[in-house]
Amino acid sequence: MTGQEASSLVMDKPPPARFWRMPGVAGWVRTFAVKWIEAGAPPPSSGSEGSVRWINCVISGSDRDHAMAQSFAVAEAADGLLIWVGTDADERVAHDIFVASQDARSLNVPHLAICHTNAPLAGFARSLALERQFRSVRIIERTTRTPHVAISRELAADVGDFCEVRLSGDGRRYVPQFALVSPPLQNGGLGRQDVVLVTGGTKGIGAECALRLALRTGAALAFVGRSAGTDVAVAATLGRASALGIRCSYAVADVTDEGAMLLAASHANREFGPITALLHAAGSNETKLFQDISIEEA
Ligand SMILES: NC(=O)c1ccc[n+]([C@@H]2O[C@H](COP(=O)([O-])OP(=O)(O)OC[C@H]3O[C@@H](n4cnc5c(N)ncnc54)[C@H](OP(=O)(O)O)[C@@H]3O)[C@@H](O)[C@H]2O)c1
Numbered sequence: 001m002t003g004q005e006a007s008s009l010v011m012d013k014p015p016p017a018r019f020w021r022m023p024g025v026a027g028w029v030r031t032f033a034v035k036w037i038e039a040g041a042p043p044p045s046s047g048s049e050g051s052v053r054w055i056n057c058v059i060s061g062s063d064r065d066h067a068m069a070q071s072f073a074v075a076e077a078a079d080g081l082l083i084w085v086g087t088d089a090d091e092r093v094a095h096d097i098f099v100a101s102q103d104a105r106s107l108n109v110p111h112l113a114i115c116h117t118n119a120p121l122a123g124f125a126r127s128l129a130l131e132r133q134f135r136s137v138r139i140i141e142r143t144t145r146t147p148h149v150a151i152s153r154e155l156a157a158d159v160g161d162f163c164e165v166r167l168s169g170d171g172r173r174y175v176p177q178f179a180l181v182s183p184p185l186q187n188g189g190l191g192r193q194d195v196v197l198v199t200g201g202t203k204g205i206g207a208e209c210a211l212r213l214a215l216r217t218g219a220a221l222a223f224v225g226r227s228a229g230t231d232v233a234v235a236a237t238l239g240r241a242s243a244l245g246i247r248c249s250y251a252v253a254d255v256t257d258e259g260a261m262l263l264a265a266s267h268a269n270r271e272f273g274p275i276t277a278l279l280h281a282a283g284s285n286e287t288k289l290f291q292d293i294s295i296e297e298a
Pocket of ligand 1: 200201202203204206224225226227228253254255256281282283284285
């Protein structure tokens with residue numbers, strides 16, 4: 001959703017006074033939830049080129065997945081790649097999906113479809129569409145019982161540049177809609193007795209969230225990051241915490257290193273007692289266009 005779209009949704013109704021806002025955050029930044037709305041059948045392809053002709057690529061699929069995906073494919077002259085994600089797929093398939101999409105892009109395949117069962121792939125597909133990497137991108141969520149004809153209809157439809165759809169077991173069709181929500185202000189049950197393990201909390205958005213959480217709840221913060229404690233940003237956040245009277249500690253650990261994380265947890269335990277909550281903010285925020293991401297980075 002663009003800022004303008006969001007603003008048209010919310011500007012007529014200012015946030016309630018009890019709304020907790022961070023300084024500097026624009027007024028249209030609000031909390032939205034995705035609601036799935038039942039929708040009618042997709043428009044059949046009307047262009048002179050006719051429907052997209054698909055070839056398929058099955059990621060982590062059973063024999064049934066292969067057979068289903070194959071049933072939508074043509075033998076030749078394809079102009080779309082259908083990435084069929086098997087029902088047993090887990091996070092390890094993300095790399096294969098990335099590589100298949102990048103191969104399609106470098107071969108100038110105009111259309112991309114990703115068909116999956118409850119995998120968190122919509123953001124990836126939406127980014128590809130926003131970056132205009134393909135003429136059309138469709139992301140189709142199915143169940144194991146979704147009728148073949150319902151998926152076939154989606155693949156044959158004229159979807160414009162992007163379509164996200166969820167197909168139920170009885171073939172009904174749902175599309176996502178952003179709805180404004182006002183979650184009640186709560187501390188998540190946290191209080192002074194709590195110890196929050198904060199990964200990635202000494203820099204960026206994690207630092208801002210962690211400091212405010214501790215101020216509101218009185219909980220102790222056990223920060224974890226890869227940088228040395230003498231790192232300028234780390235020292236600055238620890239200094240801010242101390243100036244605010246927040247109880248905190250810092251341990252050097254990489255979240256992908258189980259041994260180092262166990263050591264960090266026992267360090268926090270010694271300082272404040274057992275960890276009772278996790279604020280996970282460790283991540284990489286280096287934005288890049290799809291075609292600029294290397295296979296190694298993916
Ligand atoms: N900025 C935003 O407005 C925003 C909004 C929504 C979501 N996010 C997401 O939040 C995450 C952080 O974004 P940011 O802008 O705050 O980035 P950032 O300023 O670069 O902070 C990243 C934090 O994660 C830590 N970190 C990274 N890899 C780690 C690892 N392997 N083990 C332990 N700690 C690690 C870093 O500490 P070390 O370098 O010391 O390890 C640092 O504290 C990203 O995934 C981003 O997409 C950001």
